[in-house]
Amino acid sequence: MKFLKPFYIEPRFFQIVIGVIFLFGFSYFIPVLFPLAQILLLLISIVFTIDFAIVFIGKSKLKGQREVPDKFSNCDQNQITLSITNNYPFKIHLTIIDEIPEQFQKRNFKIKQIIAPQNKATITYNLRPIERGEYHFGALNVYASSILGLVAKRFTFDSHMMVPTYPGFKQLRKFELLNIHKNSAEYGIKKIRRIGHTMEFEQIKEYAQGDDIRTINWKATAKKNSLMVNQFQDEKSQPVYAIIDRGRVMQMPFDGISLLDYAINSTLVISNAILKKQDKSGMLSFSKKVENVVIAQRRSSQMQLILEALYNVKTDFFESDYGKLYSAVKRHITQRSLILLYTNFETLDSLHRQLPYLKAIAKNHLLVVIFFQNTELQNLIKNEAETLQHIYDKAIAEKFAFEKRLIVNELKKYGIYSILTTPQNLTIDTLNKYLEIKSRGLI
Numbered sequence: 001m002k003f004l005k006p007f008y009i010e011p012r013f014f015q016i017v018i019g020v021i022f023l024f025g026f027s028y029f030i031p032v033l034f035p036l037a038q039i040l041l042l043l044i045s046i047v048f049t050i051d052f053a054i055v056f057i058g059k060s061k062l063k064g065q066r067e068v069p070d071k072f073s074n075c076d077q078n079q080i081t082l083s084i085t086n087n088y089p090f091k092i093h094l095t096i097i098d099e100i101p102e103q104f105q106k107r108n109f110k111i112k113q114i115i116a117p118q119n120k121a122t123i124t125y126n127l128r129p130i131e132r133g134e135y136h137f138g139a140l141n142v143y144a145s146s147i148l149g150l151v152a153k154r155f156t157f158d159s160h161m162m163v164p165t166y167p168g169f170k171q172l173r174k175f176e177l178l179n180i181h182k183n184s185a186e187y188g189i190k191k192i193r194r195i196g197h198t199m200e201f202e203q204i205k206e207y208a209q210g211d212d213i214r215t216i217n218w219k220a221t222a223k224k225n226s227l228m229v230n231q232f233q234d235e236k237s238q239p240v241y242a243i244i245d246r247g248r249v250m251q252m253p254f255d256g257i258s259l260l261d262y263a264i265n266s267t268l269v270i271s272n273a274i275l276k277k278q279d280k281s282g283m284l285s286f287s288k289k290v291e292n293v294v295i296a297q298r299r300s301s302q303m304q305l306i307l308e309a310l311y312n313v314k315t316d317f318f319e320s321d322y323g324k325l326y327s328a329v330k331r332h333i334t335q336r337s338l339i340l341l342y343t344n345f346e347t348l349d350s351l352h353r354q355l356p357y358l359k360a361i362a363k364n365h366l367l368v369v370i371f372f373q374n375t376e377l378q379n380l381i382k383n384e385a386e387t388l389q390h391i392y393d394k395a396i397a398e399k400f401a402f403e404k405r406l407i408v409n410e411l412k413k414y415g416i417y418s419i420l421t422t423p424q425n426l427t428i429d430t431l432n433k434y435l436e437i438k439s440r441g442l443i
Contacts (some may be wrong), residue, residue: 006154007056008143013150016044051148054090061087064157066098066140072163073170075257075265077126084123084142086115093145095152096123099138101163103129129165130256132264132311137161167310168265171427172272203231238443239280239296239335240434242267245343246287246313247320252344252372254423259372263342264310266427270340271306273431277438282333283309288318290328296337322357329361337365338443340430344371346400351407359414366443368417370430375422377401 020040027034063085072078086092096111104127115121129135139159145152204220207227220228244250244267250260267283274281275298282296283306292309294302320343329339339361345351361367377397385391404420411418417437421429437443 006156007052008152008154010145010149010152013044013048016150020044047148048150051146051150055144055146055151055153062092062142062144062155063087064140064142064155066137066158066161068137068161068163070163071169072127072129072135072165073168074129074132074165074261075168076170077128080125080127082111082123082125082140083120084113084115085120086117088117088144090117090146091115092117093147093149095143095145097141097143099141100127101135101137103131103133103135131258131261132165132167132313135163135165137163164311166307167261167268169268169307171265171269204228205231237278237280237298239282239333239337240270240274240443241296241333241337241339242270242281242283243325243329243339243341244283244285244292244313245320245341246285246291246315246317247343248317249320249344249346249350250315250342251317252374254375257423259344259423260313260315262372262423262426263370264313266342266430267340268307268310269427270430270434272303273434275302279438281306284328284332285313285315286325286328287315287320288324289321290324293328293332295332322354326357326360329365333365336443338434338437339365339367340370340434341367342370345407346374346403348403348406348410351410355410355414358411358416362414362416366417366437368419368433368437369411370419370421370426371404371407372426373404373420373422374400375424378422 020037023033023037023040027037065083067081067083069078080098082096082098084094084096092115094111094113094115096113098109098111100106100109111123111125113121113123137158137160140157142155142157143152144155204217205228206224207216207229211229215229215231217228217230244260244263246260250258250263252259254262271281271283278298280296280298281302282294284293285291292313294305294309333339341358345354358367358369377400380394380397381401383390383394385394408418408420417433419429419433
């Protein structure tokens with residue numbers, strides 16, 4: 001019976017048999033078709049036996065392997081590679097069914113492939129996870145059949161493989177390049193130059209397009225008979241903390257990804273940029289209690305500590321306790337720091353409930369509150385209203401969008417910086433704000 005476990009009959013066989021059955025049926029009315037039907041039945045039986053023999057005789061006729069990354073990057077395309085070796089003496093037709101993790105909910109995953117005799121084929125496909133955690137692969141099932149296509153033999157490889165999904169580390173390189181690219185301001189990607197305007201003097205150099213005319217050194221200009229400017233360095237080793245709200249306001253999804261995961265991916269990129277700028281990077285998350293605390297440091301292992309902390313951010317999306325956040329900030333962050341707070345406020349009332357804690361934090365630190373535009377509401381506002389109900393919906397959407405702008409003004413009134421952004425632009429807007437604050441020497 002074990003010999004028959006990998007044995008499968010292909011649809012082509014059933015199609016031919018059904019055709020023969022119809023031929024037998026028509027022979028009742030046309031007797032001359034009866035001998036032809038008998039011959040076809042005998043022929044299909046012989047061909048079926050031959051096909052079974054050539055596919056099943058011999059062992060290890062097919063070898064397969066699945067190659068996956070050590071870890072997946074959340075919200076990014078991750079490549080999976082399948083290697084199949086054909087040891088049959090003839091061309092083989094394959095149907096590959098890889099049991100991918102249940103999180104992807106792909107129940108019709110199937111790949112067709114033809115491999116020449118004594119040859120190897122490499123097949124790749126991509127998976128895009130939208131949540132962190134462990135992703136378990138099942139078996140790699142390969143169904144092999146000959147050119148006759150009546151019988152298939154199943155080969156099973158690589159069972160029980162687990163791949164952890166970490167925050168989107170693939171974005172690090174992309175945003176690192178944007179951070180240092182000199183021409184990125186021309187495309188509206190980066191709003192400020194890298195050169196700072198603090199009192200930490202670096203050198204005198206010739207004027208170049210884009211330099212601040214306020215830094216022209218007139219004495220040096222007179223001596224050289226050409227424009228010369230003072231160049232200053234950014235101040236370094238300043239602590240910067242990313243604080244992530246794990247509460248229920250961060251549960252809202254956009255493109256299948258929660259605001260929490262957008263904030264986590266952004267924190268990873270921003271932390272890398274902070275360390276590249278020679279500052280100290282740290283983080284923590286909060287909801288009913290404060291967790292995942294990483295004290296701001298500038299060391300070689302800091303990014304790995306932050307990556308592991310972000311991977312372990314878990315939540316049941318409870319109501320966030322800003323009082324505990326304030327206590328944790330006072331306890332863990334003793335030096336004046338730049339704090340990037342990822343949260344979300346939908347109404348002015350929700351802000352007013354937490355405003356006393358935000359003001360208290362802003363007394364000792366430079367606080368930047370980062371919250372989100374509702375892109376669905378923006379789309380609703382842009383669309384033309386066609387019915388009375390659409391007019392009502394559009395008016396309500398405009399009211400909520402206006403409240404978001406009121407929240408920005410309310411925070412500004414108390415000296416709290418803010419970023420109102422879409423989930424898609426979260427990382428680049430936060431990176432721009434950090435570079436702007438560094439350029440202005442606010443910390």
